[in-house]
Amino acid sequence: MSDRKTVFIVDDDDFVRTMISKLVASFGYDTKGARDGMQAIEMLSASSPPDVLITDIVMPRKGGLETVSELRAKYPALKIIAVSGGGRSEQGDYLELARKSGADEIISKPIDPSQLKEVLKQLMGKQ
């Protein structure tokens, strides 16, 4: 049985999701992906949870903030990274809100690959 860690990537932009998957694979992790929070939650309940989940905030159907709260309640051990290209709602900055909703780390877009590598390494080490 492989002991490779798995990273689950949720982003509605196909280019971004594919790019993050490739990056994460180049760091030596297995990857899975979903287009929005709804699809992610469905896929997660059908298989064993990943080690880390990377999610965008602004997505159709189910956005990142809601997804983070739901997953945090359901999978307390799951490490979550929220990424966003900026923007804010009435309640405040998206990334700060994501942290409040239960994200372990936040990364703003454009994603710096070295930063992502470092954050993933740290989160995997904590487990």
Add this chain to the structure above:
Amino acid sequence: MRRHLAKAFPDGDVNIRTAGTGVEGLQLINSRSFGCVFLDYLLPDMNGLDLLRSIYDAKTDLASVPVVMLTGKGSESVMLEALRWGAQDYIVKDNISFHSLKIALTKAKEVFELKRNRAMAEEKLQQAQKMEAVGQLTSGVAHDFNNLLSVVLGNVYLMQEQITAPPGKMDTNALAEELTAIETVARNGAELVRRLMLFSRQRQLASQTANVNDCIRDAATLLKASLGATIEVAMILAEGLPSISLDVSEFANVLINMSVNARDAMPGGGKLTFETGSIVLDEFYAAQHPEVKAGEYVMVAVSDTGTGIDREVAHRIFEPFFTTKPPGKGTGLGLAMVYGFVRQSGGHVDVYSEPGHGTVFRLYLPKAGEPDRTEAAPVLPEPVQPGSIILVAENDDEVRGTAVTMLEKLGYRTLQAKDGKVALDLVKREQAAIDLIFTDICMGGFDGVELVREARALLPALPAVFTSGYTEHTVRANKIAPDDDFIGKPYHQEALARKIHVALGKRKRENV
């Protein structure tokens, strides 16, 4: 003339230049700036109105200089035309005196300055409104750009990893893929900039012939990220629309303004729908809306599923500075700008709303080119059974009145009801005497769909035609069945005649 002027301004601060023909006059006017031009109607080579028209600027509604027209006695039509084409005043030649000249000159200069200043202020305001609308897009566009940059940075990272790999381990296929990804997103970025420029462009001098659907697609792409993820954007765009003449940049801003309003009306999320179609606004509609000329229009509907607007607010919604938003949240200029744009394009805008359900804004933009006045009046189909009785259920008195007039002109008889309950009572009382129900769908409380259902419990084959201020797409998705007859508001007589004709025909077939 010259003598009178010299007498009116004896101290010599007025420099007088004269021209004996229209051509000479035009050359002079174009060669230097004048405080005022006294323009005779009768010139040897052209008339004064022609000259005036050639220096008239429609945007400011002014000629390039202050103008006082000189006319003969009894030339009221010339005077009116002169004022229409940018002159500030006129003097009847028989009445020329140094007094009248002095007054006319001072007044013309004053009026000209005031009007020009107002035009400049309006242009600045318009530019400010445009920038406000563009500001609404900033966070969305930044989000899209950060995504593009993420893809570029990610792929550059992967390529760097590749080229530092030991010789022979370099995966050239992967490199090619990464390059393609960078190229694609860079092109997407260029497209994003092109769209953004469309919105922020300074005012254009002339309108251009444009494809409304393309404008909507561009706007919707840019808006998607700004509207937030909870708002779904849908487009139902009719193919083969006639081309219309408009300022594309202004139109794009109109679309942003309406979308931002829609977004604010849907704090919990919802659906924003852009819909286009060709429509004829006929003389019945024009009679109700004095600013509308009957003719062919392109209709652009922007609907939301938000909180809706009550009647009181709907009446004031296009007034400048009218806003229901808290201070600091809205200037109240957005919809005033929409109204201004539509009027300048020779079009018309209306709003239909049901509190709690949503709002539809419809813009009617006139088809490009001169209307074909020789077009024959549409041939109305003969009613299937002249004298058939149609029950008209509609809560808006004006709309019901128009419907009744149209139907009676077509040879039908009518019964009227101002809501669903009254209509149902009529059905119960008259029973078989009613041949068809023509009903609005939303009438507050007991609606048209319920009315028809209850009426058909009594009279199963009773034909019905539904109507609504909502777009057909919305109504079919939520309210009525695919085979129900429906006509969207505003309808014109010919279309109504056809619908009623078809619906009555259905019953005839069923009865056979």
